[in-house]
Amino acid sequence: MLPALLCVIEDDPIMGESLADRFRLEGFEVDWHTDGESAWSALQTRPYQAVISDIRLPDISGDDLFARAVSTRTSNPPFVFITAYASVDTAVSLLKRGAADYITKPFDIGALVDKIRLLTGAGIPDQAMPAQSDLGVSEPMRRLAELVPRVAGRAKSILVTGESGVGKEVLARFIHRHAPGDSLPFVAVNCGAVPETLLESEFFGHERGAFTGADRQKKGYFEQASGGTLFLDEIGDLPLLMQVKLLRALQERRITRVGGEHDVEANFRLICATNRDLAEQVRLGKFREDLYYRINILRLHVPALRDRPDDVLWLAHRLVRHIASRLGEPVKLFHPSAEARLATYGWPGNVRELQNRLERACIVCARNMLLSSDIFEEEGTESPAITETDTPLDNYMAACEDAFLRAALMQHQGRISETAQAIGISRKSLWEKMRRHAIAAESPIDAAK
Template sequence: MSEPYRILVADDEENMRMVLREILEREGYQVAEAPDGQAAVEAADGHSFSLAILDIKMPRLDGIQALGRLRAIDPSLPVVMITAHGGRAIAMDAVRLGAYDFFEKPFDMQEMRVVVKRALERGALQRQIEALAEELRAKRAFGDIIGQSKAMRDALDLVRRVMVTDATVLITGESGTGKELIADAIHFNGSRSKAPFLKVNCAAIPDALLESELFGHEKGAFTGAVAMKPGKFELADKGTLFLDEIGEMPLALQAKILRALQEREIERVGGTRSIKVDVRIVAATNMDLAREAAARRFREDLYFRLNVVPINLPALRDRREDIPPLVEHFTRIYAAKLGKAPCMFEPAAMDLLQAYSWPGNIRELENIVQRAIILTNGPVLTVDALPPEMRRRSDAPSKSVEADSLIEAFDDLSIPMPTQVERMADKLEARLIRAALAKTDGKRQEAADLLGISRKSLHNKMLKYGLFERTTE
């Protein structure tokens, strides 16, 4: 049985308090009395109430002042004001300051009961919403991050230590390893959790529009700028800005990001006024930014500014012990979403899942589990529900001889080892891109998805290796 509502009644007239107590207790509510506004605030500071009823005119602290103090103690506490005849204007001011409603003396008892009932329902609903929001924050923070491997435990330990600070974080890892989930955890468990959390995918927005998206623009700054528009830095003030795929950001724009980090101020496109911003930056990339900076494809000074606390997420193939719990997690989620009965993978299918190399990491695993559930009618997900290429892969010959021959091709001791390694990496990268383009008939978006990189990144690498003759788009 739920506890009865507790109502605080504050009025300097003892007879009025007695009348209200009798009415409210007959409705089944518990009532506490206060002879003035100060006493009401002191009572609320030490006890929890479902509703407060305040007279506007009281000694020591009037109803309007007490309203502000009570809202500071408990922002979700509904407050109903009582006013004498002719005090309607003051009561309306109280409503504008946060009171739920008011009634005038002498009041109609039935009307008062209705107002109290609705105020209590409103307060209960508000508390429910706050509880659900807190639950959602907790779920978004760590509920979907699954991993018992040492690599993931180390990464999550670092997340827990950094999320209570305001330090800039750089999350690295292959595409599909869960970088956005880590960014969620950092924001929703930090001191800025109730402030805005905005996300920008730097690879998904054309270079010409990215500056305006981040910094906003003034009216008339360019063709089509018919009104002033604040950017993500302004909108995320006091909160967190997640810059995903930051390695794809144009060099010219990187200088402005550096200034925003150093000076904590920005200028809108077409503007001349500096705007102060208080924003925590969490960035993510699937690129090796140290290597990109060394090759002058990414600003070294910005890299050092971003790399205050680096968090590297391991590829799924490097944390195979996490595959079974991840499979169980996705199976439970998608069975419920698709209206299917609880199901599980047969041992032979699970063996294939654990043996697979997972180039698309957790995102690819999630898609394969969803596909298997869609294609299966019964409770057991068999090998036949897995993609053909995964079933064939278990019989594929070893590539070690091919890898050894590639290394031998660079076995020239007259060339420094770092140069040989870089050339080898470039050759492997070009070969992988050729293979992906061949497999997708030259379709760049499909090839990028297969490689686990953005289309823009693929475009840049194709320019580097002269591969445009291989595409059909």
């Protein structure tokens, strides 16, 4: 992986050299500019992943440079501004226009390095990160990630359950990656999307001339997955007749193509997924009991996203990085109010809804920073507004805290103890914050009605 490329704009020779040297020691590639115009020229040709700029420069100001970049370029790297001359108007203006941060000198250069690592996605040391796994940071997903390597190479059949959109196929692919063998096939099939008239041909394959239009031999899903993994999504939608044939294929590990005369070996690992209660389907006679016990040797459950809120922001940051990579654009940042809303929203559509909302926001939003209203367009513009006083950062963070508390209280129907526990503070601290922000104890409940 290539080192992240930074643009440092600082006319003070001591400060500029210190920043450049420190970031190079941290593994970054650095271009150091002492004026705005040379930095602007470099921005046109160099693929910077972040810009660190002083406000006061000998030619144009950092503010003017940023305004020029926002008005003339479709995408820009994150800008972090540093200055010894804090200004209320400048701070508010820059943050509202999408600057990543605004900090005053003297500052902790180590904290700045950590911030730039987050903005660029550059190798944050594992010890600096919270406990996490490839599946998530919440305890249920970490337990799943720990269990999979122990069972992936031993279980011939696994049933994955969970609501629609929770990431059942993601778990299936994770299991496949931990199974022994390299470059083995992974065949994913949505059972509800295959027309009933084509089920047998699609699953078993067919010989040339087996029916009208069969102008060549075709391998079915069972054969395509031989040696690897067959993932049957929404297996509860499979008709009873096909369930019988699937059971036989699982028992014998051999199949016969439509129109064929000889058996063909089909040895695959089966992962089935469903958002239905298969035990209830068995009771209603809509799912075969023998097949249910055959595929339910090992059951893994993926919780709904609302039941693992710790994963929301972790997923959101990963998703925007993937979206940015696909679009060939710098990674967009989240405004604190957007993070607060993401963390407190109920996510009825689970991870699929999160992905769809973020993809739309990244495509439509021209700014570097996503506001809550970019992701939840139906909720209107940002509220509350940032006021201009003598302490811009304090008021900026206070506005974000206000939005976070109101959203958390609404999510928990105004229950103080439950809200305090959910956001990790004491009841007394929550009451004090509510009094400071003039949040009435009953107002969240009224707003939720």
